[in-house]
Amino acid sequence: MDLEKLGFSRMTYSEVILTIRLKETVNAAPMGILLNDDEEPRLKVRVYESQRTYEMILNGAGDCVLNITDDPLLFYNAIFRKDEISYIPAESVSSPRICDCKAYVECSINEVVKHGGYVEVFLKPLLINVTRRSVKTFNRAGPAIIEALICYSKLLYFKDADMEEAENLMKRIDIFRDIVYHSTKEETLRKAAARILGKSKELFPEGS
Ligand SMILES: Cc1cc2nc3c(=O)[nH]c(=O)nc-3n(C[C@H](O)[C@H](O)[C@H](O)COP(=O)(O)O)c2cc1C
Numbered sequence: 560m561d562l563e564k565l566g567f568s569r570m571t572y573s574e575v576i577l578t579i580r581l582k583e584t585v586n587a588a589p590m591g592i593l594l595n596d597d598e599e600p601r602l603k604v605r606v607y608e609s610q611r612t613y614e615m616i617l618n619g620a621g622d623c624v625l626n627i628t629d630d631p632l633l634f635y636n637a638i639f640r641k642d643e644i645s646y647i648p649a650e651s652v653s654s655p656r657i658c659d660c661k662a663y664v665e666c667s668i669n670e671v672v673k674h675g676g677y678v679e680v681f682l683k684p685l686l687i688n689v690t691r692r693s694v695k696t697f698n699r700a701g702p703a704i705i706e707a708l709i710c711y712s713k714l715l716y717f718k719d720a721d722m723e724e725a726e727n728l729m730k731r732i733d734i735f736r737d738i739v740y741h742s743t744k745e746e747t748l749r750k751a752a753a754r755i756l757g758k759s760k761e762l763f764p765e766g767s
Pocket of ligand 1: 612712
């Protein structure tokens with residue numbers, strides 16, 4: 560299995576959950592990955608500052624795992640409920656895999672280039688392991704939850720810097736919650752969508 564067949568592209572971000580280890584500390588966070596070029600290292604990710612992943616990379620984490628899943632609740636847990644994530648050891652790196660993903664790409668961190676506000680991280684894939692090939696119908700609830708999580712992540716940055724953009728993001732999170740409620744009766748998904756909206760509102764205490 561090669562990276563293109565798994566869906567990685569130069570043009571379109573592949574949304575994965577990146578797990579990383581630094582000494583005893585393990586972290587998981589959703590990240591968008593691009594294929595680099597034909598040269599090594601083959602993958603790259605832009606990691607913004609003030610995040611745990613950013614600090615761990617700058618402090619010397621040497622490898623990571625790209626956990627490939629389409630489970631919106633795993634993305635949700637990787638932001639809001641990190642304690643709920645179950646890990647298993649990887650085969651070739653110190654960072655762990657997340658249980659029950661469809662595929663794993665274990666990578667070494669080859670190069671870290673600092674820019675203002677973010678680092679560009681170049682990854683060398685060491686091992687690709689596909690656990691499942693599944694066919695599934697499309698539904699609107701999962702993508703709406705992922706979009707709401709992305710808006711929430713951006714809100715953390717914009718809430719102090721750009722009130723207009725923050726209000727825009729809040730409106731979108733509200734719409735994504737509606738999409739989830741219209742497209743599924745699944746309680747766990749509805750609760751996740753409502754909680755993302757609730758957590759977003761908490762960023763703006765009454766009267767602020
Ligand atoms: C689908 C998705 C993709 C994301 N991609 C990135 C990314 O490429 N780079 C980044 O810095 N943050 C990205 N984020 C935001 C981080 O995952 C989010 O801020 C997270 O809480 C960081 O966790 P950490 O502080 O434990 O590192 C993404 C979020 C989502 C939901």
